[in-house]
Amino acid sequence: MFDIRVKKSLGRFHLSADIKAEAGLTALFGPSGAGKTLLAKMLAGLVTPDEGHIELAGRTLFSSAKNINIPVHQRHIGFVFQEHRLFPHYSVRGNLTYGNGRRAGKATPVSFEKVADILGLAALLDREPASLSGGERQRVAIGRALLSNPKILILDEPLSSLDDARKREILPLIEALKSEFDIPTLYISHSIEEITRLADTLLLLDNGAMKAVGPTADILTRLDLIPYAGGYDAGTLIAATVTAYEPAHHMLTLETAGGGKLYITGGAKEIGSSARLRIRARDVALSKTEPKSMSILNRFKGRLVDHCSGAEGMEELLLDVGFPLTARITRKSFEDMKLTKDTPVWALVKAVTISRA
Numbered sequence: 001m002f003d004i005r006v007k008k009s010l011g012r013f014h015l016s017a018d019i020k021a022e023a024g025l026t027a028l029f030g031p032s033g034a035g036k037t038l039l040a041k042m043l044a045g046l047v048t049p050d051e052g053h054i055e056l057a058g059r060t061l062f063s064s065a066k067n068i069n070i071p072v073h074q075r076h077i078g079f080v081f082q083e084h085r086l087f088p089h090y091s092v093r094g095n096l097t098y099g100n101g102r103r104a105g106k107a108t109p110v111s112f113e114k115v116a117d118i119l120g121l122a123a124l125l126d127r128e129p130a131s132l133s134g135g136e137r138q139r140v141a142i143g144r145a146l147l148s149n150p151k152i153l154i155l156d157e158p159l160s161s162l163d164d165a166r167k168r169e170i171l172p173l174i175e176a177l178k179s180e181f182d183i184p185t186l187y188i189s190h191s192i193e194e195i196t197r198l199a200d201t202l203l204l205l206d207n208g209a210m211k212a213v214g215p216t217a218d219i220l221t222r223l224d225l226i227p228y229a230g231g232y233d234a235g236t237l238i239a240a241t242v243t244a245y246e247p248a249h250h251m252l253t254l255e256t257a258g259g260g261k262l263y264i265t266g267g268a269k270e271i272g273s274s275a276r277l278r279i280r281a282r283d284v285a286l287s288k289t290e291p292k293s294m295s296i297l298n299r300f301k302g303r304l305v306d307h308c309s310g311a312e313g314m315e316e317l318l319l320d321v322g323f324p325l326t327a328r329i330t331r332k333s334f335e336d337m338k339l340t341k342d343t344p345v346w347a348l349v350k351a352v353t354i355s356r357a
Helices: 036-044 092-101 112-118 134-146 164-181 192-198 216-220 331-336
Strands: 002-010 013-021 025-029 051-056 059-063 077-080 152-156 185-189 201-206 209-215 235-246 251-256 261-265 274-280 284-287 298-309 314-320 324-330 344-349
Touching: 002 036, 013 036, 013 201, 025 036, 025 192, 036 051, 036 077, 036 152, 036 185, 077 134, 092 112, 092 134, 112 134, 112 164, 134 152, 134 164, 164 185, 164 192, 185 192, 192 216, 192 235, 192 274, 201 216, 209 216, 216 235, 235 261, 235 324, 251 274, 284 324, 298 324, 314 331, 324 331
Parallel strands: 013 209, 025 185, 025 201, 077 152, 152 185
Antiparallel strands: 002 013, 002 051, 051 059, 201 209, 235 251, 235 274, 251 261, 284 344, 298 314, 298 344, 314 324
């Protein structure tokens, strides 16, 4: 759905991106100043690349070689900015229908009622933006973009201005958009938690340069990319299936693709349902002997696949425990344990540290 090769220089800053990604939610991740918003504005037509091409959903929007540069209003891109940018003189209903009204006579597969229902806007339709909370305004902005009948949806750090409570409110809604509307989406963020929860494909951008593009789970297990894929908060994305729930302990039992059991705390989920989990590398401890009589429930037998030096005094490890798992320990521990490639190890992970991505 994305075939992009562009270059752009602004003063001393140089952006060079070469991206190919399939349908689904593609995340553009990088620190502030990496060039994420600049790239998004080039896709939307708000900034013209110096050279290259942009193809979205099989349609050429820009080509320096062919002298093509489709105007913003003809690109059919729904753009949600960091700030909501709602029309203050319109009601919520008026803001939602604004984009759709500009395309009168063109049928849209996205119904007003469905958008209002999924985003929880039905009770807000007659209110003005000034009376809404930040989370409510951002939900309206997302709804307006959806109702403009976009070919592509771009969400530019839509949660960056919200507090944690509002983020927890909107993240499930963005997940619902993936399954309900099936609109190819570019999600821009510098939050690794948001990325691991949402992204099918991950693009790493740092100081204007693309570091990697690929399936999110694969990118997160590459040791060479840890500095660009979360750093201190880097970790592993794991797909698992719910096999049991203990109400008395609020404990879920899951099975990983490799057949291993994994325990996490939390609310009930339907048996057989899939779960997307995240284990931070810094939350993994190692033992060379089988651990017994301890409180840590998740104990995975495996081996050390690869390792490299990390931040000062740290060693980054890739383990095979039936699934790829990254771990971070001190270099002193690494040397004291005499770890080398293929060393048998036990990986230990507290159930309360595992996040539902």
